[in-house]
Amino acid sequence: MKKNNFVLLFLVFGTVEACIRTQPPVTTTTPKTTTQRTTTPVPPVCSKCSKNTGLTIDLTSAGAEPFTSITTGTDANGCFTQTLSCTSTVGISTISFNLDQNGSISDKPTATVTLVCTDDGTGFQFTQAGVTIDVTTIGCFPVNN
Ligand SMILES: *[C@@H]1O[C@H](CO)[C@@H](O)[C@H](O)[C@H]1NC(C)=O
Numbered sequence: 001m002k003k004n005n006f007v008l009l010f011l012v013f014g015t016v017e018a019c020i021r022t023q024p025p026v027t028t029t030t031p032k033t034t035t036q037r038t039t040t041p042v043p044p045v046c047s048k049c050s051k052n053t054g055l056t057i058d059l060t061s062a063g064a065e066p067f068t069s070i071t072t073g074t075d076a077n078g079c080f081t082q083t084l085s086c087t088s089t090v091g092i093s094t095i096s097f098n099l100d101q102n103g104s105i106s107d108k109p110t111a112t113v114t115l116v117c118t119d120d121g122t123g124f125q126f127t128q129a130g131v132t133i134d135v136t137t138i139g140c141f142p143v144n145n
Contacts, residue, residue, distance in 0.1 A: 054123025
């Protein structure tokens with residue numbers, strides 16, 4: 001009698017334990033596949049200009065001289081820029097836009113303008129006081145003696 005009870009007990013517990021053991025885990029954790037997202041922003045088209053993209057420096061007009069310095073950079077929108085400085089030794093310097101068709105600016109002793117590559121990347125623009133002009137020719141006219 002006692003032996004039979006023990007066997008029965010064993011069978012009951014054994015069965016319960018076996019059931020627990022074979023139960024599938026409640027939550028299955030699927031390993032995360034880390035998709036590498038490219039975080040490198042696509043450079044804007046206006047970043048693709050170089051110094052002479054659609055731009056001529058006037059060296060043939062009377063009084064035209066090479067710019068004293070030209071430095072390139074990038075503006076807040078990622079557009080290529082170039083800053084041209086025209087310095088006089090004894091007076092005012094004038095920077096002329098499109099052979100004076102779009103005016104000029106003057107300062108003493110150095111006139112400086114920053115040109116920004118256009119959205120289509122084919123040339124340069126100059127903006128001052130809310131007015132933007134397309135600049136295809138630019139000239140430095142210093143007063144040197
Ligand atoms: C620049 O000059 C050209 C030629 O005179 C003219 O057609 C154009 O309107 C001018 N641009 C601006 C913004 O004044």
